[in-house]
Amino acid sequence: MNALDPAALADCALAFEAKLDRLAEDLHADWQREEDAPWPLLRRLPEGPARRHAARRLFASRCGGPPALPRLLDSAGRWALLARPALTRRLCALAIVRRPGVLRCCIEKPARQGLRAALGEWFERIEQTAEGGRSVSARVAHWSPMHWACVGYWDWVGQLQADDGALRRLVRLSLPRGLLGTAKAREAAPAELAAGAALAWIEQQEQEQEDPAMEDDTPC
Numbered sequence: 523m524n525a526l527d528p529a530a531l532a533d534c535a536l537a538f539e540a541k542l543d544r545l546a547e548d549l550h551a552d553w554q555r556e557e558d559a560p561w562p563l564l565r566r567l568p569e570g571p572a573r574r575h576a577a578r579r580l581f582a583s584r585c586g587g588p589p590a591l592p593r594l595l596d597s598a599g600r601w602a603l604l605a606r607p608a609l610t611r612r613l614c615a616l617a618i619v620r621r622p623g624v625l626r627c628c629i630e631k632p633a634r635q636g637l638r639a640a641l642g643e644w645f646e647r648i649e650q651t652a653e654g655g656r657s658v659s660a661r662v663a664h665w666s667p668m669h670w671a672c673v674g675y676w677d678w679v680g681q682l683q684a685d686d687g688a689l690r691r692l693v694r695l696s697l698p699r700g701l702l703g704t705a706k707a708r709e710a711a712p713a714e715l716a717a718g719a720a721l722a723w724i725e726q727q728e729q730e731q732e733d734p735a736m737e738d739d740t741p742c
Contacts, residue, residue: 526592530595531591531592531595534591534592534594534595535591537594537600537603538588538589538591538594538603540603541602541603541692542574542577542578542581543573543574543577544605545564545577545580545581545695546564546565546567546573546577547605547606548605548606548609548695548696549561549564549565549606549695549696550606550695550696550697550698550699552698552699552700553695553699560576560580561580561584561695563576563580564576564577564580581692584691585687585688585691585692585695586687586688586691587688588688589602589686589688589689589692590685593683593686593689597721597722597725598678598681598682598721599682599686599689601613601678601693602689602692602693606696609693609696610640610667610668610671610696610697611640611641611642611671612674612724613670613671613672613674613675613677613678613693613697614637614640614641614667614668614670614671614674615641615644615648615674615724616674616677616678616717616720616721616724617670617671617673617674617677617711618637618641618648618670618674619648619715619720619723619724620677620713620714620715620716620717620720621655621656621658621711621712621713621714621715622648622649622651622652622654622655622714622715623652623654623655623656623657623658623714624637624652624655624658624662624663624670624711625637625645625648625649625652625655626649626652626653626655626657627657627658627660627662627663628663628664629663630663630664633663633664633665633666636666636667637667637670639667640667640670640671641667644724644727647727655714656712656714658710658711659710661710662710662711668697668698668702669702669704669707671697672697672698672701672702672704673704673708673711675693675694675697675701675704676701676704676705676708677713677717677720678693678717678721680717681717681718681721
């Protein structure tokens, strides 16, 4: 597909508008506290034109305006448009796919169940590659899915361009304000797989879910 295909760019514009329309629902709880005004204002406004207008003005003033539409044609850029549950799942998966040994070390029931719930059917697929993965400390093995989503945020940021600040800030709104200290803590869990390869794996899993026929390798 041509990166400047007018129809594709129009779809990107609509997707970005839809993201702003549900921005109030996609805010992490940390951004909904009174001291973080005016973000809490969004949830107090009724759905409709007033909320949409407020979301657009807030994003422009706090996040620097909309991203360049061609950047939303990029697979990494498109992640910024996902609803919060899908976004945090992908970010968590990105971190774990790059560090498959985590699942081998994650033996405590609460932590393991948390990751299983967060990753869904991807858990078993990633676990199949865990045997050769690097071990992590017990402290890292106890990290919650949100910790791993924050680690995945940093992995995702590495796939962006220098002028993608609007995308970074948009995704940050779906995560804890301080990213749970993972900017430093992630050094305890260095990645093994390249971020681009991990992102491509996740994209492939999503495509197979959308098209179940892709999972059937029986000859026609």
